[in-house]
Amino acid sequence: MSVKVMIPTPLRVYAGKRDSAEFSAATVGEALGGLTSQFADLKKHLYTEDGKLRAFVNVYLNDEDIRYLKQENTPTKDGDTISIIPSIAGGSF
Amino acid sequence: MATTIQPQTGAKPATSLTNEEILRYSRHLIMPEVGMEGQLKLKNAKVLLIGTGGLGAPLGLYLAAAGVGRLGLVDFDVVDFTNLQRQVTFGTSDVGKFKSEAARERLSNLNPNIQIEAFETKLTSENALELFKDFDVIVDGTDNFPTRYLVNDACILLGKPNVYGSIFRFEGQATVFGMPDGPCYRCLYPEPPPPGLVPSCAEGGVLGVLPGIVGSIQAMETIKLILRAGDSLIGRLLLFDALGMKFRELKLRKNPNCPMCGEHRTINKLIDYYEFCGVRGEEAPAPDVQVPEITPRELKARLDRGDDLYILDVREPHEFKICNLNGHLIPLGELPRRVHELDSSREIVAHCRSGKRSAEAVDFLRKAGFRKILNLKGGILAWSDEVDPSVPKY
Numbered sequence: 001m002s003v004k005v006m007i008p009t010p011l012r013v014y015a016g017k018r019d020s021a022e023f024s025a026a027t028v029g030e031a032l033g034g035l036t037s038q039f040a041d042l043k044k045h046l047y048t049e050d051g052k053l054r055a056f057v058n059v060y061l062n063d064e065d066i067r068y069l070k071q072e073n074t075p076t077k078d079g080d081t082i083s084i085i086p087s088i089a090g091g092s093f
Numbered sequence: 094m095a096t097t098i099q100p101q102t103g104a105k106p107a108t109s110l111t112n113e114e115i116l117r118y119s120r121h122l123i124m125p126e127v128g129m130e131g132q133l134k135l136k137n138a139k140v141l142l143i144g145t146g147g148l149g150a151p152l153g154l155y156l157a158a159a160g161v162g163r164l165g166l167v168d169f170d171v172v173d174f175t176n177l178q179r180q181v182t183f184g185t186s187d188v189g190k191f192k193s194e195a196a197r198e199r200l201s202n203l204n205p206n207i208q209i210e211a212f213e214t215k216l217t218s219e220n221a222l223e224l225f226k227d228f229d230v231i232v233d234g235t236d237n238f239p240t241r242y243l244v245n246d247a248c249i250l251l252g253k254p255n256v257y258g259s260i261f262r263f264e265g266q267a268t269v270f271g272m273p274d275g276p277c278y279r280c281l282y283p284e285p286p287p288p289g290l291v292p293s294c295a296e297g298g299v300l301g302v303l304p305g306i307v308g309s310i311q312a313m314e315t316i317k318l319i320l321r322a323g324d325s326l327i328g329r330l331l332l333f334d335a336l337g338m339k340f341r342e343l344k345l346r347k348n349p350n351c352p353m354c355g356e357h358r359t360i361n362k363l364i365d366y367y368e369f370c371g372v373r374g375e376e377a378p379a380p381d382v383q384v385p386e387i388t389p390r391e392l393k394a395r396l397d398r399g400d401d402l403y404i405l406d407v408r409e410p411h412e413f414k415i416c417n418l419n420g421h422l423i424p425l426g427e428l429p430r431r432v433h434e435l436d437s438s439r440e441i442v443a444h445c446r447s448g449k450r451s452a453e454a455v456d457f458l459r460k461a462g463f464r465k466i467l468n469l470k471g472g473i474l475a476w477s478d479e480v481d482p483s484v485p486k487y
Contacts, residue, residue, distance in 0.1 A: 008264065009261055009262045009263060009264045010261055010262075013426065019337070054286075055282075055283050055284040056282055056283075056284050056285060056286040058281065058282070060343050063341075063342065063343045063344050064343075064344055065343070065344065065345075065346060068346055083332075083341075083343065085266075085330070085332070085343065086286065087238065087282045087285060087286050088259045088260065088261040088264070088266060089235070089236060089237050089238045089241055089259055090147075090236055090259060090260045090261050090299060
């Protein structure tokens, strides 16, 4: 099962400048695990030292926040898109 | 739509338009979705713009042109040359003026029928509630996390809609927070990122057109709230990718346990948002990166004396192409794995654009055992100011 993970602009610098990557994964957690093992620098930006997703990083499966699904255990199906939505604050500089 | 924008008490609402206004707004008036009724709603509406910069430019221009009767402009900043690439309210002759006042002049010229107030002040926990209370809609066009949380919390405490927009490089976000049935900023982002993890526009750059697009979306949502028309972005986060030219939307849910807008509110007043976001000032370096420094003039004197100094430039390659001090380029992010390129027996002076990234580099190298390393205070900007004005500032 192939799942696409969208990498947002602020994190692309840690992901070889890629805007997305595809992984074979049965859950959201597996796909993110695939992402952070391919791009090790991403890990500290997504996870705390004790392995929890950081509170300012939102992860969506298609258009739904995984906090309202089964978090990282949310099952994925072929063709799903996972989006990482970090906080951005720019506007008026 | 469940939205209701209550007209403020006090001044009597306008019930008619002048002939000049009818002519000016004729393209609105001939649309049944706006019409005379909608145009009067706009005339009686009071909108406060937080920030008159990149997002504030299209916001101010379109809301003034549309005939929003009272516009408040909050900004403490002054127009500089680097703003003109995207802050289209301002002209070259405005450089050096207060942004809120320069914007007020421009918007008054665009539409003399509306009331525009410039607030030359920084939005703070002390003044936010007082500033917001007279306005119907608050529009967040700020550039930093502390102010975003402050705008959110003040809107929730006062029950006012918060039209949100945010940009970074080629990406934008927009939504409407603060409606009784919708989520707030804290439902989406319960905690801010630690300082330094997400670069600001000044560090990360932004394509000039992007705030124009995202600010225009905020202006549209503001007008829809006032007209009570269409489907608002309440509960939907609109994502815009300018490079891919794609719009996507995500569902935003109201978090029942949200400390601000949830069923059991635990935040009942405005707090210290700089402390909450872990920063004491937007540009102040973290206190742990106090490192030995050299001023541009000292460096120049030592180079002129022929001292053996190794110049380490920790900026990005595209910045190096703008201007450089003939240094050895190792971007800050690559330093850990390229540290072997440096000779710790030589005296090293690290620099970047402003001195912030190079302070981190010096801190890192000191921890790695380098002893003879200094940070160029103020970076290339200070070098240009104090030593060599032929080096361009960016």
